[in-house]
Amino acid sequence: MNDVLRTLREARPAELDPDAPVDGRVRQGELARAMAAGPGPAEVRSRKAAWRRVRPVWGVGLAGAVVAAGAVAAVTFVPSGGDGPEPRRAGGDHGQTQKLDAKTVLLTAAQKADGRGDTMRAYWHTVSISSHTYTIGKGSARYSVTVRDKYESWTPSKQGGTAYGRQQYLGAKPTTAADEAAWRRAGSPDTFEIRVPVTPGGKITKPYRAKLAPTSRQPPKLSASPLVDGDKVYWLGRNVTMAQVRALPSDPKRLKSELMRWYEGHDTESDRPMDGGEWLYRVASGVVLDMPVRPEVRAAGFRMLAGLPAVKSIGRVTDPQGRPGNAIAVDGETPSGTLREQVIIDLSTGTALARATVMMKPAAGTDVPAGRTMSSEVVLTAEWTDSAPR
Known part of the structure; x- marks a missing residue:
């Protein structure tokens, strides 16, 4: 691990130096990758990511992703309405008259995924929207605001290529009607100050001001960065190359064995103990x-997940963009309470649409109501393309 961190530090772009001034959009990108939850009795406490975002190396690079994964906001991370409506039970089951069990959901998705075409091209192109909610103020004056970002990335298929990224801040707003009322009582401020550590888990923080509306109506700027070591593109229990991603085995048992080689008994983002099933679920959710x-x-990823005893079916829901699907989930214990990590799947195409973290049972002293979505990530596009970004 120390060797990996040293490599990442050496690869860190100058603009990510902890002593450098913080650009608002860069800091927001870090915030959007940080998962935090639950205030302590005397002060706000934070925790590391509830699930590891398997993101291409772009913009801030792998070093930035490591910094972001360790960053925890000095505010309460509370349930949010997501990138739109909170994931909810979907009306109209399109012929589905009862809740399918998790194994049926995943094996159906696997069958559909197996039949999809695949032609590797110059770039793997993804577009996603991430949403996180933070608590502002104290006591009776507390209210929550939801911060949203859109990410677009182009990951080269060949080693030595350049990764491109585009991030667009979509603004912040009070999360619920009650939060909006509290926000108005507070004078309807158009900025919300959040503080984040400059290094993973560090005590030194820098402020980030989330604005009610995007800071500029101009199109977001395109960023570019070389691949770490010239070929590392993703995190999959370790930093891997595109060739390693494409060489993953299509047999569920072999895929599980390959991924579990890198399991060390703890969370993907911290030293918190975690059993192998939960760890595998987190890593495999990025694969699918x-x-x-x-x-x-x-398809093998879906079949592998179907074999995990802890995976349960949630039933028909809509994702934060309002798209219907079937949700599966795994519950895990954290210092903040029991968290449910949910993946929403479109069974008609064998496509995973989104994932979200839901607080199921708050720990004592955690000011987070049960049953609310704390964060979400929606994938709008994931495809090969020969078109370089403009």
Whole structure:
């Protein structure tokens, strides 16, 4: 691990130096990758990511992703309405008259994924929207605001290529009607100050001001960065190359064995103990959600998840963009309470649409109501393209 961190530090772009001034959009990108939850009795406490975002190396690079993964906001991370409506039970089951069990959901998705085409091209192109909610103020004056970002990335298929990224801040707003009323009582401020550590888990923080509306109506700027070591593109229990991603086995048992080689008994983002099933679920959710694996490997990922005893079916829901799907989930214990990590799947195409973290049972002293979505990530596009970004 120390060797990996040293490599990442050496690869860090100058603009990510902890002593450098913080650009608002860069800091927001870090915030959007940080998962935090639950205030302590005397002060706000934070925790590391509830699930690891398997993101291409772009813009801030792998070093930035490591910094972001360790960053925890000095505010309460509370349930949000997501990138739109909170994931909810979907009306109209389109012929589905009862809740399918998790194994049926995943095996159906696998069958559909198996039949999809796949032609590797110059770039793996993804578009996603992330949403996180933070608590502002104290006591009776507390209210929550939801911050949203859109990410677009182009990951090269060949080593030595350049990764491109585009991030667009979509603004912040009070999360619920009650939060909006409290926000108005507070004078309807148009900015919300959040503080984040400059290094993973560090005590030194820098402020970030989330604005009610996007800071500029101009199109977001395109960023570019070389691949770490010239070929590392994703995190999959370790930093991997595109060739390694494409070479993942299509047999569920072999895929599980390959991924579990890198399991060390703890959370993907911290030293918190975690059993192998929960760890595997977190890693595999990235495989089925938006990684450029071969269709038969994505199908193997679904089949592998179907074999995990802890995976349960949630039933028909809509994702934060309002798209209907079937949700599966795994519950895990954290210092803040029991968290449910949910993946929403479109069974008609064998496509994972989104994932979200839901507080199921708050720990004592955690000011987070049960049953609310705390964060979400929606994948709008995940496809090969020969078109370079403009």
